[in-house]
Amino acid sequence: MAWNQERLQRLDAKMFTMPTNQSNSPFYTTNRHIRATFSGLHIDLIGPISIFKGYRYCLTAVNRYTRWPEVTPITDINAETVATALLTCSISRFGCPTDIVTNRDKQFVSTLFQHLTRVARFHHRRTTAYHLACNDLVEHFHRQLKSAITCHANEHWI
Known part of the structure; x- marks a missing residue:
């Protein structure tokens, strides 16, 4: 700090x-x-992808200003796993952002995630339903990440 x-x-x-x-x-x-360099974070989930060591999904986070991507492999996509991955990987390394942009997945609108926003004191912004361009930073990164994982489908992708 x-x-x-x-x-x-x-x-x-x-x-x-x-x-x-x-x-x-x-x-x-x-x-x-x-x-504001470290204040905005766009997050989303991808998966299911090929299983390796029990990981089927990835939590992706992209910093709004620096465009720095973070990928965290997770075993499932329930709200507790997603919140834990966000805290242990992105927030613990770079600090708490002032706002987070997500889509309207059930993991991000759950009461656990709402409680996390109050405790961590960041503003949670949700995108418009069925409009992927609202969260385009992370969606563009997903294209690159999925193609990289596809290239290494027979190998260990972690």
């Missing part, structure tokens, strides 16, 4: 030393966007 704060302070210092002619540029990064 200290590393992130130190990096943000250095980025803040760089912003104030930028030439004035770049401040009106649409590509100029504002302080709000730098602080």
Whole structure:
């Protein structure tokens, strides 16, 4: 956590030393966007896929600003398993995001997940039903991940 704060302070210092002619540029990064680097997370599930060591599904998470993907293999897709995988893999490594975007799967609208949003204090946004483009960051990543798993179907994909 200290590393992130130190990096943000250095980025803040760089912003104030930028030439004035770049401040009106649409590509100029504002302080709000730098602080929001680790704040948005898009998550979804894929599967069932070929079984290896009991894992049939994957929880995928993509950071909104850095586009960093995280894939966590899970054995089933009940709400408890999904919440545990989210906590132990994404949130424990990168911190709690300010908002999470999911589709309307039953795992993400369960009372357990709603309780997790209250305890972890992040805003849960659900996409429009049957409209995959709302969560396009993770859906685009799914295409690449599924093709990679298909290429290694006879091997161990974990």
